[in-house]
Amino acid sequence: MINSISPLDADNSGILVFKDLHKRFGDIAVLKGVSGKLVPGQISAFVGPNGAGKTTLFQLLTGELKPDRGSATLNGQNILGSSPYRLAGRGIGKLFQDVRAFPNLSILDNVIVAIVARQSYRDKPFDFGLVRNGRSQVLAKKAREYLSRVGFDANEEALAKNLSWGNQKLLALARLLAGEFRCVFLDEPIAGISTLMANRMVPLIRELAEAGVAVALIEHEITFVESLANDVIVMNEGVVIDSGSASEVLSHAETREICLGL
Amino acid sequence: MSLIEPSKELPPQAVRHSAQSPDDPVPAWMLWGLLLLLIVLLYAWRPTYVSHLLVMFGIYLLLSTSLNLVTGFGGLMSFSHAAFYGIGAYAYAVARLQAGPSGDQAESIIWAAGWPFVPAILFAMAVGALFGWLVSLVTLRFRGDYFVFATLGIQMIIFSVLYNWVELVRGPYGLYGIPRPDLFGWSLRDSWQYLLMLVPVVTTVVGALWIVYRSEFGLKLKAMREDERAAMSTGIATNRMAGLAMTIAAGVAALAGASYASYVTYIDPTSFSLSESIFLVALLMLGGAGNLTGPVVGTLIMVALPEAMRFVGLPDAVAANVREIIYGGLLAGLMFWRPQGIAGERFVGT
């Protein structure tokens, strides 16, 4: 079962390909050679016990950490070693495990930030255009579209810090949509929110994939993974021990033990 | 179908905030109108004492609105603003002073250009902005405690150079006889005439900074202040933004310094020491960092404070120390009770 993952070719069809990623913190090897790929329109779920290296893998692929060894490419071009903002400019987005909405910005501004950050990345790094006058109406209108896509419809001037945890997650998701990324990493998108909210999150994530985005997510909730993921990657102690479709992977006894016997 | 959870979770202050957004421009423009009216009225009467206060108010307004960009918007506590103020003052002074046999003091400094007013002002701003950029390259490698400490050290280094390198700008002896502005052959003699020149300059620059506050650039800085990791993941080059903010702020601080030097005509390094930087941060925090009107409110209070103390009748020798005790106490108290300032948004400390 170990290392049963098939060797990957450096083809450009898979939007994001990573190979043999290694990372250690001090004496602890967190990732010991992880490979895989994220395909547009597909939802890949990374499952496994705490300390398996899932979050570290996400941090490597979003530019927050640098690997000790290995390679990762987006459409054939290297992405390792770039800073997060450059990768964001190249279409890689992230939903943080701890959400990280901008607490003292209004709901609307939270989304506008993502829009202006996307628009201005390459052509105009320094933009002194007004946000709230004239042209800003266009921005606000766009931002409202993203907000209504996730179901926010009221009180757009409220500060993000006054929202409930679940609503902050929705807001972060709206911000992610506003980034119009080609590849998104969701670190435990439904952890800590009510079942009601979780059930509303699922179609949003599915929509994202249907729009042609490569979605990667970390999740502990197996039922959620089953209902959503096209592809499940099981990690344990820094290596991929199993991968395949959800039903396939969960039928393996060893995987079930590792994932569900937490 | 609404996906939003019941809004009963929103505390009442969320609603208040929306009604009174920190970006609301109306009170700011009213304040400006009032100020202008006041100046017109006073010009008819022209007491020197009042005009002096107004000039100082204008200069400190430049300093606090520029510091606000870095500290209020970028969320970076910078204690080197007085150093850029000083660099501007000295750059203006040496650019203006005549080299040659006429002045004995110009002989004793490395360089004196004897330029006219406008090039000297532009030169001062450029030098200030250049230093701001260089300092940002070093200090922006750090965040939090280390950033504050690094700016504090930069402040002490620049002060030490101004104070100890006597051949550069005469150190503690200072520079005297710095020419006042002359525009198109019209020389500004008294402080009311000086005010006539300063008001349009301050209005333009502060107005421009207000536009910068409200621009996409300002919003990106705010996002960086709120959560740098999240800001980077949305695609904001936070270090570049902060570096630009520090460069602009230093340029404007240098303009304030040049205005100061051309107004008082004598400068020495003690006007640009660490306690001046502390004063500036306290002033900004008192008014409220991260919004439009905060710096104006803070500057008004802080410029008025020493005058109020003069009315109380403290002897001069004691007054200077008492003033610094008050600034120090204000700074500590503000950090404890209202880390967001009197009128302002949140700042450091969650």
Place this chain on the structure above:
Amino acid sequence: MNLLLQLLANGIVNGAMFALLAIGFGLVYRSLRVFHVAYGACFVLSAFVYYLLVTCGGWPWWLAGLGSIATSAAIGTLMEAGFYWPFYRRRISSEAVLVASLGLAIMLENVMALLFGNEVAAIPRGLSQSVTLGPVRLTMIQIAQFAICTSVASAVFLLLRLPSFKIVLGMGENTELVQTLGHSLPRYRMLVLGLASGIAAVPACLVMTDVGMDVHAGMSYLLIAAVAVLAGGVARAPGWLLGAYLVAVLQSVVIWKFSAKWTGLVAFALLLAILLFRREGLVGLHKRKEEG
């Protein structure tokens, strides 16, 4: 060559004093996560207490020294209880605490200026005979400085090895540890600040006896302590000593090559250079980033 040895000797004597200064600052920064800017003001205050006790009170030097240490420790404890602890309870960010501490330092400095004036105070030295050791000449007071500071530093290091003081060093990483072990956190924090301030009083009295100081010297001594700790590495106490000696030797070289007025600048430039290349300082642990 002889000159170099002499400079080195002067540097080591000053290094021993800076080491104590750095140990106090480092203890507070490491254990409490407080960037104690007011530490410099505390240092000056204890020096002036010593000055008053000797010149006005007529106390013998050793008793005045003990008096100064006790006063300084008391002030440090008071500072924690009345100033830093309320900040800690409100969970105010460390940079805001730094700024508040800066405010406190300015207040103390100016209160002292009102009380003691702005002139340099020094105690007329009784021990000015010098001793020649080969090419190196040291005054008696320098030898006393080195001996006293080194023994106090050793004593502090021995103290920190006691099991009950292990907690003090562990506090920085894990504040809950103190409470889990059933100790009172406020009391431990007061202990650290009291200890640190007491330690700082030793070099303060010695500087007062030798070259003297004015009330505005606090910031430059704080700079020395902070540079030593940050350059040496916050995580490890031996790093602080290394940093302190490095700063002291560098200063004596600068004084010889240029002038005493550039010492602060050089010390700070050294710090920036080290931090830009090794964030964790010379003797440091690599910080472990968060794990997945």
